[in-house]
Amino acid sequence: MSIDVRAETAVPAQRTSQDRLDQRELRRRERRFQHRDKWWGYALIAPAGIGLAVFYLWPVVQTVYYSFTEWGAFGGTSWIGLSNYRTLVGDPEFWQSLGNTGIYTGLVLLGIPLSMVLAVLLNLKGLTGTGIYRTFYFLPVVTMPAAVAVVWRWLYNGDAGILNHALSAIGINGTYWVSDPHVIRFAVAVVGVWMTVGYNMILLLAGLQSIPGDYYEAASLDGAGRIRQFFSVTLPLLSPTLFFTTVLSIIQSLQVFDLVYLIIGGNTQNALQNPAYSEGQTVVMLFFQKAFYDNQRGYGAAIVCVLFVLIMALTAIQFRLQKRWVHYA
Amino acid sequence: MRRRSLLTAAAATLAAAPLATGCSSSSSASPSGGGSRRGRITYGVWDIYQVPAMQRAAREFERTRPGVKVDVQLTPNGTYWTKLRTACTGGVAPDVFWMNGPNFGLYADAGQLLPLETTGSDAVVRPADFPSDLISLYRWKGVQYGAPKDFDTVAVWFNKEIFDRAKVDYPDASWTWQDLISNAQRLTDRKRGIYGVGAPVREQENYYNSIPQAGGYVISKDKTRSGYSDEHTLEGLQLWIDLIHRYRASPTLQQMADTDPTQMFQSGTLAMTYECSYNAATFHADPELRAKVDVAPMPRGRHRATVLHGLANVVYARTPHPELAKEFVQFLGSEQASLLQGKYGTAIPARNGTAQPWAAGMPKFDLQVHLDALDYAVPYPTSTNTAAWQHKDQMWLAKAWSGTESLKGATRSLTDAMNQLLAQERRGRS
Numbered sequence: 001m002s003i004d005v006r007a008e009t010a011v012p013a014q015r016t017s018q019d020r021l022d023q024r025e026l027r028r029r030e031r032r033f034q035h036r037d038k039w040w041g042y043a044l045i046a047p048a049g050i051g052l053a054v055f056y057l058w059p060v061v062q063t064v065y066y067s068f069t070e071w072g073a074f075g076g077t078s079w080i081g082l083s084n085y086r087t088l089v090g091d092p093e094f095w096q097s098l099g100n101t102g103i104y105t106g107l108v109l110l111g112i113p114l115s116m117v118l119a120v121l122l123n124l125k126g127l128t129g130t131g132i133y134r135t136f137y138f139l140p141v142v143t144m145p146a147a148v149a150v151v152w153r154w155l156y157n158g159d160a161g162i163l164n165h166a167l168s169a170i171g172i173n174g175t176y177w178v179s180d181p182h183v184i185r186f187a188v189a190v191v192g193v194w195m196t197v198g199y200n201m202i203l204l205l206a207g208l209q210s211i212p213g214d215y216y217e218a219a220s221l222d223g224a225g226r227i228r229q230f231f232s233v234t235l236p237l238l239s240p241t242l243f244f245t246t247v248l249s250i251i252q253s254l255q256v257f258d259l260v261y262l263i264i265g266g267n268t269q270n271a272l273q274n275p276a277y278s279e280g281q282t283v284v285m286l287f288f289q290k291a292f293y294d295n296q297r298g299y300g301a302a303i304v305c306v307l308f309v310l311i312m313a314l315t316a317i318q319f320r321l322q323k324r325w326v327h328y329a
Numbered sequence: 330m331r332r333r334s335l336l337t338a339a340a341a342t343l344a345a346a347p348l349a350t351g352c353s354s355s356s357s358a359s360p361s362g363g364g365s366r367r368g369r370i371t372y373g374v375w376d377i378y379q380v381p382a383m384q385r386a387a388r389e390f391e392r393t394r395p396g397v398k399v400d401v402q403l404t405p406n407g408t409y410w411t412k413l414r415t416a417c418t419g420g421v422a423p424d425v426f427w428m429n430g431p432n433f434g435l436y437a438d439a440g441q442l443l444p445l446e447t448t449g450s451d452a453v454v455r456p457a458d459f460p461s462d463l464i465s466l467y468r469w470k471g472v473q474y475g476a477p478k479d480f481d482t483v484a485v486w487f488n489k490e491i492f493d494r495a496k497v498d499y500p501d502a503s504w505t506w507q508d509l510i511s512n513a514q515r516l517t518d519r520k521r522g523i524y525g526v527g528a529p530v531r532e533q534e535n536y537y538n539s540i541p542q543a544g545g546y547v548i549s550k551d552k553t554r555s556g557y558s559d560e561h562t563l564e565g566l567q568l569w570i571d572l573i574h575r576y577r578a579s580p581t582l583q584q585m586a587d588t589d590p591t592q593m594f595q596s597g598t599l600a601m602t603y604e605c606s607y608n609a610a611t612f613h614a615d616p617e618l619r620a621k622v623d624v625a626p627m628p629r630g631r632h633r634a635t636v637l638h639g640l641a642n643v644v645y646a647r648t649p650h651p652e653l654a655k656e657f658v659q660f661l662g663s664e665q666a667s668l669l670q671g672k673y674g675t676a677i678p679a680r681n682g683t684a685q686p687w688a689a690g691m692p693k694f695d696l697q698v699h700l701d702a703l704d705y706a707v708p709y710p711t712s713t714n715t716a717a718w719q720h721k722d723q724m725w726l727a728k729a730w731s732g733t734e735s736l737k738g739a740t741r742s743l744t745d746a747m748n749q750l751l752a753q754e755r756r757g758r759s
Contacts, residue, residue, distance in 0.1 A: 073414060073435050073714075074418045074439045074441060156587075157587050158583060158584060158587045159522070159587065176586070178587065179582070179583035179584075179586035179587055180583060181731075265586065266407070267407045268407075269531060269589070270586050272530070273529055273530035273531070273582060273585065273586055273727050274727065275583060275586065275728065275730070275733060276583075277727065278728075289720070293716060294717045294720065295435070
């Protein structure tokens, strides 16, 4: 034992100058290879990077530039400085649509606990037919928002919709769900939740299944019941997935357009005469209206720039706050 | 325009795609020099129901001009203007395309359209051949840019069955607003879910007519001021609000936002509806409906009036074939093409004296009513960027219609918003 130790410790002392030279040469070669590897790496991610730069970063830069300009109906821009942003601050329509978007986002976030309940239930041992249930809940995710909106518009129809028909059977007088200013936000959010619940559920299910069984075994040996296990083991270990779904849901909800646009009536007379239009309009809908119908593209650019900054800020705050509740196992 | 569904439009686009690509190899543009006008021109339209008529007209034009090919390109109305504006910016718009009143000012003002000769031997459009309000709708700063293609007037369509059941006489030219109100009340049968008349927030069908009928105006003659704060204008708007809330003879705005009033009429829940002439063909196409509906002039207020609107054919300013394009526009406005268009039934041809085949094609209806309306027509209200304030007016008025805002309050905000947009137009910031 002791000999071994000596032999090991003796090795450096026995190194000759020739050895040291080899060592240096080796490191030099390694660096050269690393250098070459680095360039290979860059070369291989270049196509994706160029795509991103051309189709994503450049338009972002352009949009920021255009938000400081006035844009004629047929091109031709003129620099007007902060004028668009000043108009924005005093535009009640913008604040209203921002408020609508905020409420929608808040309501859709309520769908996450629902997805979690579903995921936990589907994760129960001994449950049969989970595949069918998963497909069932995931179906709305793979359906086009446009199709979803058209179908729900019919379900919600005040006079002929199946929802009011069902409600009347139990003695409740349903309202005009998509044209009542007090109800529209909730009606739309229900569809939003319905559409996202499956996606979040699948993510959370994956999170649940990655929690090793040993933890539960240990917890139950310590005498923890199911509820205790959920709060002490499941929830903390699921927190990274929950964080991810929350961040994603917020970003997606703030950008919602097609679903709400089509439920309200799309680009038809029905949409224009919908008395709940202002209460349903989201920020992106306002952008679309300004940029493509009112010919105020510079102003539209300013609207989306504000939304962009808002999303970045909200996401940054969430990343900051995650230290308090997200536990990486 | 609203009657076409997304599905039919999508189907039509799909159906038209192979047509367009199939033709693309047959001929190519030849230089316009050498006296011969040969080549391929494109014709942009948005109404799927009119495509057969437009294609037929294009074939007729090709027949008389060997070496010429006309492609009719359909873009559904929902995306027509967005696509056209982008195409104009990029210099690739169709050589000839459809234009409407609300959008005309924008295109003419931006120099996107080619002026059309109105006099001399090579006149593309002779003003005397068309109703003067239609001609002036497409004149910008004294220059003619559009050749009227068709026109539409508004009239009251009614369901005879509902009238008979309620023992109410059919509407006729003698009806006043008061008759409309009292009879609509009598026709309303809440138990059956039937309403006397539909009072939606539709500009062309509803309040653009009632406003001049009451003696008001939407926009001042010099196009600098909104007319929405005028006393008479308010009267013209109040009529519809009263029909909903005071007389309870119309479905609420919420109901009409859920289900289109024209559809309500077609399914027998509305006894009367104000409709543009282009819907006649739709009603005629349904044999069951055809048997039980007819048409009468709009009830009169202080005056008798109908707003007149119609489409025009215009030539794109940067077309590579200006002469050929103009020739095609001239042909479309000719008696031959007009009669052809009328025969297909959807739109009333704009050219004087060619409207009869349109009315004669649907003898079940008293369509003369729509043609006679020309005598008391008022021009469609427009400015440079009409679409911008028109959107505002529907949004604000919807608040008044639904009762969430008083009419006075809504029109005050609307007047401010519209005046602001008009001021922007004058500063050249449309």
